[in-house]
Amino acid sequence: MGKVIEVESLRWKYSGRDTYVLKDVNLHVEKGEFVGIVGPSGAGKTTLCLCFVGIIPQRIPGEFSGCVKVFGRSTTDVDTTELAKYVGLVFEDPETQFIMTTVEDELVIGLEMLNLPPEEIRERIRWALDIVGLPMEFLNRSPLDLSGGEKQRVAIASILARQPRILVLDEPTSDLDPRDKEGVLSAIVRIRKELDMTIVLVTHELDFLLKYADRVIVLSSGEIICEGEPREVFTRYYDVLKKIGVDVPEVVEISRALKVPPPRSSDELCWLVDDYLSKGLLEVKEVKSATEEITQQCSVGNEVVLRCVDVHHVYPPNIVALRGVSLEFRKGEYVALVGPNGSGKTTLAKILCGLLRPTRGDVLVKGVSVTKWRKRDLVKVVNYVFQNPDHQLFCRSVREEIEFGPRQLGLPSDVVERRVRELLEVFGLKGLENEHPFFLSKGERRRLALAATLALDPEVIIVDEPTTGQDRRTSREIMDLLKELRDRGHTVIVITHDIPLALEYVDRMVVLCNGMVIADGVPSEVLSREDIVEKAHLVIPCAMKVARALRKHGVLADVITTRELLKYLKPRRGSEEAMMNFPAA
Amino acid sequence: MGTQVFHTLLGICAKPTWIHRLHVVTKLVIVMSLSISVIMVGDVFSAIALLLLSGTLLYLSHVTLGALRKYVLVFIGILQLIALSYTLITPLPGRYVLVDVELLRVVAERGVFVWRILITDESLKYIFILGSKFLVMIFTAVLLLNIVNERELIWGLRSIKCPYVVAVALALVFRGISLFINDFFVVRDAISLRGLSLEEASLPGKLRTYFYMLIPLFVLMIRRSYEVSLALEARGLRIRPGKVSTYYRMTFTMRDLAVSMVFVLVPVLFYLHLIGFV
Numbered sequence: 001m002g003k004v005i006e007v008e009s010l011r012w013k014y015s016g017r018d019t020y021v022l023k024d025v026n027l028h029v030e031k032g033e034f035v036g037i038v039g040p041s042g043a044g045k046t047t048l049c050l051c052f053v054g055i056i057p058q059r060i061p062g063e064f065s066g067c068v069k070v071f072g073r074s075t076t077d078v079d080t081t082e083l084a085k086y087v088g089l090v091f092e093d094p095e096t097q098f099i100m101t102t103v104e105d106e107l108v109i110g111l112e113m114l115n116l117p118p119e120e121i122r123e124r125i126r127w128a129l130d131i132v133g134l135p136m137e138f139l140n141r142s143p144l145d146l147s148g149g150e151k152q153r154v155a156i157a158s159i160l161a162r163q164p165r166i167l168v169l170d171e172p173t174s175d176l177d178p179r180d181k182e183g184v185l186s187a188i189v190r191i192r193k194e195l196d197m198t199i200v201l202v203t204h205e206l207d208f209l210l211k212y213a214d215r216v217i218v219l220s221s222g223e224i225i226c227e228g229e230p231r232e233v234f235t236r237y238y239d240v241l242k243k244i245g246v247d248v249p250e251v252v253e254i255s256r257a258l259k260v261p262p263p264r265s266s267d268e269l270c271w272l273v274d275d276y277l278s279k280g281l282l283e284v285k286e287v288k289s290a291t292e293e294i295t296q297q298c299s300v301g302n303e304v305v306l307r308c309v310d311v312h313h314v315y316p317p318n319i320v321a322l323r324g325v326s327l328e329f330r331k332g333e334y335v336a337l338v339g340p341n342g343s344g345k346t347t348l349a350k351i352l353c354g355l356l357r358p359t360r361g362d363v364l365v366k367g368v369s370v371t372k373w374r375k376r377d378l379v380k381v382v383n384y385v386f387q388n389p390d391h392q393l394f395c396r397s398v399r400e401e402i403e404f405g406p407r408q409l410g411l412p413s414d415v416v417e418r419r420v421r422e423l424l425e426v427f428g429l430k431g432l433e434n435e436h437p438f439f440l441s442k443g444e445r446r447r448l449a450l451a452a453t454l455a456l457d458p459e460v461i462i463v464d465e466p467t468t469g470q471d472r473r474t475s476r477e478i479m480d481l482l483k484e485l486r487d488r489g490h491t492v493i494v495i496t497h498d499i500p501l502a503l504e505y506v507d508r509m510v511v512l513c514n515g516m517v518i519a520d521g522v523p524s525e526v527l528s529r530e531d532i533v534e535k536a537h538l539v540i541p542c543a544m545k546v547a548r549a550l551r552k553h554g555v556l557a558d559v560i561t562t563r564e565l566l567k568y569l570k571p572r573r574g575s576e577e578a579m580m581n582f583p584a585a
Numbered sequence: 586m587g588t589q590v591f592h593t594l595l596g597i598c599a600k601p602t603w604i605h606r607l608h609v610v611t612k613l614v615i616v617m618s619l620s621i622s623v624i625m626v627g628d629v630f631s632a633i634a635l636l637l638l639s640g641t642l643l644y645l646s647h648v649t650l651g652a653l654r655k656y657v658l659v660f661i662g663i664l665q666l667i668a669l670s671y672t673l674i675t676p677l678p679g680r681y682v683l684v685d686v687e688l689l690r691v692v693a694e695r696g697v698f699v700w701r702i703l704i705t706d707e708s709l710k711y712i713f714i715l716g717s718k719f720l721v722m723i724f725t726a727v728l729l730l731n732i733v734n735e736r737e738l739i740w741g742l743r744s745i746k747c748p749y750v751v752a753v754a755l756a757l758v759f760r761g762i763s764l765f766i767n768d769f770f771v772v773r774d775a776i777s778l779r780g781l782s783l784e785e786a787s788l789p790g791k792l793r794t795y796f797y798m799l800i801p802l803f804v805l806m807i808r809r810s811y812e813v814s815l816a817l818e819a820r821g822l823r824i825r826p827g828k829v830s831t832y833y834r835m836t837f838t839m840r841d842l843a844v845s846m847v848f849v850l851v852p853v854l855f856y857l858h859l860i861g862f863v
Contacts, residue, residue, distance in 0.1 A: 050815070053818070053819055055815060055818050055819065059814075059815075059818055080818050080819075080821070081818075081821040081822070081823045082821075084818070084819060084820060084821030085821060088819070089819040091812065091815070091816060091819070093812065095764075096809055096812035096813055096816060097812075097813075097816040097819075098760065099753060099756050099757060099760065099813070099816070099817065100736070100739070100756050101734070101735045101736050101739075101756065101759060101760070102736055105736060105739075105756075108832045108833075109753070109820070109822070110820045110821065110822075111830075111832070112749075112829045112830050112831065112832055113820070113821050113822060113829055114821075114830075115827075115828045115829055115830045116830055117830060118830065118831075118832050118834075121830070121832050122832075144763065158820070159819075159820070162820075162821070316651070350774070353778065355774045355777070355778070374785070375777060375780075375782040375784065375785055376780055376782065376785065379777075379778055379779070379780050383778055384778055386771065386774075386775055388771075390801055390804055390805050390808065391768065391771045391772050391775050391801055391805070392772070392775035392776075392778075392779070392801065393800075393801060393804075394772075394776065394797045394798065394800040394801050395797075395800075404779055405779040405780050408779060408780030408781050409780050438804055452779065453778070453779075456779070456780065
């Protein structure tokens with residue numbers, strides 16, 4: 001094996017910025033290796049990927065020092081278009097990568113640049129689509145009409161068709177539902193297996209890296225904190241990772257607490273727990289079930305603030321988005337609205353807050369039809385935070401952005417001032433009051449969008465995908481903030497694909513599929529139904545899988561989160577020696 | 586085959602027909618033929634003939650009535666203006682007077698000025714002819730959007746040896762249009778959720794809202810342009826690409842030739858009819 005990427009003392013600062021995004025980075029990637037790069041938001045992961053294809057420093061202005069070599073040639077000496085023949089880069093958002101209007105054209109454009117004959121172009125298109133698991137019928141479709149996972153697979157195929165020797169993927173699954181995520185990840189596994197291609201994957205999907213990657217590199221504030229074999233990194237550097245805001249995979253978290261050797265997958269963990277229980281190395285405690293706890297906290301008797309009655313919605317010309325949705329939302333509820341891409345979640349949210357009118361049926365806000373509410377009054381009762389913060393920030397400063405809503409509603413200046421002060425504090429935006437929203441980081445912009453909506457103090461707040469593209473620490477911060485709102489009596493509805501995270505917070509889960517509510521209840525009950533999990537493309541959390549394995553031992557643990565599982569299971573005293581010990585960091 | 590322009594601008598997608606499968610040049614000949622024929626229409630017979638021809642082409646290319654619905658209000662507005670101009674502003678005398686209402690009579694030293702509503706068979710005829718011409722123009726525009734897609738325009742440019750970078754830029758413009766339209770509606774909704782509703786605002790309020798909307802639209806455009814440029818670089822696209830191969834070869838078939846010839850003859854026939862030759 002030879003080194004295909006070599007990075008030595010790399011430093012990089014974007015033009016006009018004060019701080020270096022990459023600071024003395026040293027790394028190498030071997031031929032045929034699968035390397036995962038992880039780290040919190042703003043760690044410099046995307047910047048590092050741009051260095052691998054020479055876009056930095058050739059096309060983006062800034063200060064560059066050190067050396068990046070691809071196949072032994074410095075990226076400063078070879079033009080990016082030449083480097084692109086050897087290194088393929090797939091970006092996070094597939095939509096921004098599409099240039100042409102059909103899938104076929106999208107693949108063709110990169111191949112024509114290689115001056116290949118039409119026969120070979122045709123052959124490579126067929127081959128690339130096959131590798132990513134898409135049929136040839138997709139060729140005539142518009143990339144914009146595809147699902148998130150299909151779009152990302154087309155983006156990968158368009159790079160793959162050029163047959164690069166290194167494939168760099170920058171968070172290719174961040175915006176996908178679990179099923180689509182699985183489709184993209186299995187395509188990556190197939191590429192690795194069949195082509196022996198060198199793969200560099202930037203991702204927050206740590207379970208995937210644990211199972212498939214050869215090596216993991218952890219980046220934080222532009223520096224490499226640690227690297228090594230995934231199990232070793234996640235176990236040995238557990239505290240370091242937690243400190244910089246990177247979660248370890250759930251299987252590692254559980255195995256560490258139970259003092260069993262770190263497994264590579266949840267199935268392996270189940271097998272280990274089963275084995276350890278049989279050997280008496282683990283003890284089981286009877287505790288109050290999660291469902292019971294949630295039912296106790298739940299807001300069953302509270303006032304109904306929102307009620308959907310047989311809501312249907314059809315987009316022109318004849319696209320049915322919702323088919324008879326009937327739901328009730330009570331004061332003080334924290335609800336997760338889940339389901340596959342295109343299941344009608346966002347349409348339902350827009351109907352709930354009056355942005356769309358149902359084709360049939362009605363939405364009652366505090367008992368009054370949503371159509372009878374004046375927009376100005378409705379925004380104080382139900383409000384919605386969009387997925388992309390850039391759609392909703394339009395003022396010249398952070399302060400102005402938060403003030404905007406209350407001022408429109410004609411609230412007194414002292415009330416506005418108090419709200420602004422509170423929200424700046426709560427959302428960690430203090431000190432950025434006079435900054436233009438355009439110059440904030442994505443995490444900060446998302447927090448600002450949330451703060452600007454909350455400045456209106458709505459009783460019900462619907463948040464669309466608040467954790468997409470955020471690292472674990474920021475995601476938890478946002479979910480904690482929403483929990484705080486719930487505790488203050490607001491109703492919070494979160495649209496999300498991040499089931500494991502949602503389970504730690506919500507007390508109710510509504511599952512939408514094909515525009516219909518297929519399940520509505522306490523999360524553990526919803527996820528215990530295999531048909532629902534399958535239909536709605538959900539994933540069963542690792543803790544729940546382990547809990548199922550416990551049934552063999554007569555333990556009926558009603559568990560959905562790691563924290564709950566660890567209340568049931570404990571390592572028996574004196575069993576520590578059984579653990580596969582990695583030396584402490 | 587996608588009909589993405591049509592889909593983007595009208596939200597409707599027609600099923601591909603034999604007209605969609607014609608060469609892009611043939612399609613442009615059809616559209617040009619209808620546009621030129623409109624100028625040659627001078628009587629009721631030719632107006633009906635052209636209306637029937639353009640309507641038949643819409644039917645054959647599977648355009649649904651839903652696609653035309655958006656233009657009904659525009660057409661009614663134009664028709665009202667035509668009717669007013671031929672009955673109220675410059676009334677046309679005719680053989681038969683259907684309505685004659687005097688609105689104003691001013692008697693002066695040099696004569697009498699009378700302003701009246703006069704509806705005659707002649708004014709009705711001209712209203713019909715002019716109205717038909719506008720309708721044909723609407724039909725032709727819808728037909729063009731339906732049968733010619735961006736892909737054909739891009740590959741059409743490539744086939745006439747237009748620089749690669751121009752074809753890619755055109756593709757990006759089409760992508761930009763659909764993204765911009767989508768962003769516009771999302772931003773409008775987002776602003777209304779902050780208490781600034783377009784529907785409930787006064788005229789200055791509406792203008793202010795549009796001004797606010799420009800900021801996120803502009804920011805999104807900058808961010809997207811940056812991301813697209815990175816994606817282009819990563820795929821090895823450059824302004825001077827050197828030697829590139831061509832995957833698509835557009836062929837002009839015998840059917841294209843026959844259809845083109847027929848549609849070249851159409852305006853000629855209308856012209857001959859106009860000068861009284863046919």
